[in-house]
Amino acid sequence: xxxxxEALNGxxxxxxxxxxxxxxxxxxxxxxxxxxxxxxxxxxxxxxxGPTGSxxxxxxxxxxxxxxxxxYSIGIIAIDPSSPFTGGALLGDRVRMREVTDKEGVFIRSLxxxxxxxxxxxxxxxxxxxxxASGKDCILIETIGIGQDEVEVVQIVDTSIVVSVPGLGDDIxxxxxxxxxxxxxxxxxxxxxxxxxxxxxxxxxxxxxNPLTTVWRQPxxxxxxxxxxxxxxxxxxxxxxxxxxxENDLLNAKRxxxxxxxxxxxxxxxISQYVHDRIKGMHPFEDLIEQIxxxxxxxxxxVDILLNLLEEK
Ligand SMILES: Nc1nc2c(ncn2[C@@H]2O[C@H](COP(=O)(O)OP(=O)(O)OP(=O)(O)O)[C@@H](O)[C@H]2O)c(=O)[nH]1
Ligand SMILES: [Mg+2]
Numbered sequence: 001x002x003x004x005x006e007a008l009n010g011x012x013x014x015x016x017x018x019x020x021x022x023x024x025x026x027x028x029x030x031x032x033x034x035x036x037x038x039x040x041x042x043x044x045x046x047x048x049x050g051p052t053g054s055x056x057x058x059x060x061x062x063x064x065x066x067x068x069x070x071x072y073s074i075g076i077i078a079i080d081p082s083s084p085f086t087g088g089a090l091l092g093d094r095v096r097m098r099e100v101t102d103k104e105g106v107f108i109r110s111l112x113x114x115x116x117x118x119x120x121x122x123x124x125x126x127x128x129x130x131x132x133a134s135g136k137d138c139i140l141i142e143t144i145g146i147g148q149d150e151v152e153v154v155q156i157v158d159t160s161i162v163v164s165v166p167g168l169g170d171d172i173x174x175x176x177x178x179x180x181x182x183x184x185x186x187x188x189x190x191x192x193x194x195x196x197x198x199x200x201x202x203x204x205x206x207x208x209x210n211p212l213t214t215v216w217r218q219p220x221x222x223x224x225x226x227x228x229x230x231x232x233x234x235x236x237x238x239x240x241x242x243x244x245x246x247e248n249d250l251l252n253a254k255r256x257x258x259x260x261x262x263x264x265x266x267x268x269x270x271i272s273q274y275v276h277d278r279i280k281g282m283h284p285f286e287d288l289i290e291q292i293x294x295x296x297x298x299x300x301x302x303v304d305i306l307l308n309l310l311e312e313k
Contacts, residue, residue, distance in 0.1 A: 001028070004035045007134050012107060015134050019109060022126045033126060039133035041255075043075070046238060047141045047154050049182070050163030055189040056142045058225035059163065059234075064106060066231050067138055073105040075131035075139040077124060107131060125156045125262065154182045156258060158251060159241045161234075163187045164203070166195030180206055183218055185237050191222040191230070216244055279306050 003021070006014035018036075022029045046063075048056045057078065064074045109131075111123055124141065131139050141157055154160045162183035167190075186207075188199045200220050207218055219237045223230030245251040288306075291297040 001032055001035060004032050007130060008036070008039055010135050015107060015130060016109070018130055019127050022130065023111065023123055033129065036129055036133045040129045041132065043128070043132035043136050043139045044242060045128060045132075045139050045141065045157040045159070047143065047157035047160045048163060049143050049154055049160065050187075050189075051165070051168060052144055054163045054165045054168075055223075055225045056144075056163055059187065059189060059223065059231075060140045060142050062225050062228055062231045063235060063238075064140055065103070066235055068103050068106060072137040073135060074103075074107070075128075075134075075136035076106065076108040077127055077131070077139065077141045078108070078110045079124060079141065079143040107134075107136065121156060122262075122265065125258075128156065155261065158245065158254065159184050159238050161185045161187055161238075163189050164199055165190040166193045166199050184216065184241050185234070186218055186220045187223055187230075187234060188220060189223045189225050192224045192227070196222055216241065275310065278310060282306075282309050 003014055003018055007018045018032060020026075022033060048060055050056050060076060060078070064076055068074055109127060111127060128139055128141070143154070160182050162180075162185070164186065165188065186203050188196050188203070190196070200222065203220050207220075219240075221230055221234045221237055223234060225231070242251075245254065288297065288302050292299055292302060
């Protein structure tokens with residue numbers, strides 16, 4: 001495929017087209033991903049999770065700029081669950097991440113929720129692979145830390161940064177179940193605001209209770225993204241975490257876990273699609289639904305009947 005070849009050579013136009021193809025599951029997308037895959041595994045993946053408006057885009061912009069100045073090539077993926085993947089999301093984040101957009105070697109893409117095969121985490125992980133294969137050194141992924149999807153997205157990065165801000169109240173931000181455990185680095189952004197130290201103390205107290213801290217004590221970095229403050233320290237901590245992962249062979253372990261999860265998921269999707277297609281051909285759903293609605297049958301027995309039909313075939 002010519003498109004894949006061009007994307008692998010770093011053509012931004014080809015990368016964008018390939019992403020669109022994969023994102024929308026257009027014909028041939030999986031074949032394309034098969035060709036992309038052997039070229040992946042070189043980029044370092046950094047995730048930014050946090051509540052709406054906490055300054056994730058600004059942080060990503062500043063971190064990307066700083067990394068760009070250190071001669072890293074950068075890919076940025078912003079996940080915007082609230083908007084469809086055409087139009088809104090793209091424009092919104094492009095406008096906000098203005099500073100870094102014009103730099104050479106920086107590629108930005110917004111993603112909305114994909115209703116297709118694997119949902120948002122599969123879409124994201126495919127886009128990551130495309131950027132990785134195209135030669136990006138670092139890929140920064142921005143996501144709002146609210147739902148299960150976002151927690152899953154965190155599982156597909158190497159270093160996961162949880163962003164909080166002062167003034168949101170103690171329980172609603174980082175301290176939500178699930179979010180604490182996934183942070184490798186904690187950022188308290190908007191530290192120009194009152195209460196930043198309180199947030200630091202609180203996170204620190206939470207970390208003291210966390211058994212993970214024996215392996216890697218998650219650092220807490222105060223930043224003022226808009227003023228570029230704390231960005232160098234954040235990058236230093238990202239690099240330290242990366243070193244920690246590689247030196248202890250944890251990066252490989254992490255990535256293998258990810259591969260395991262991915263093939264399980266893809267397999268489940270294929271199986272469910274396959275079973276669905278076969279059953280539909282054998283037994284019209286409408287009849288069953290009618291029967292169940294008339295109380296001549298029930299949903300539980302119906303599922304058994306369908307599975308039996310499949311076994312008999
Ligand atoms: N005072 C202050 N404002 C900041 C700081 N960082 C970001 N902001 C502002 O906060 C607002 C939201 O910033 P974004 O970077 O768009 O936040 P976000 O987390 O990406 O927002 P969503 O993508 O909508 O969830 C913008 O007006 C920023 O200029 C900071 O450190 N201090
Ligand atoms: Mg944003």
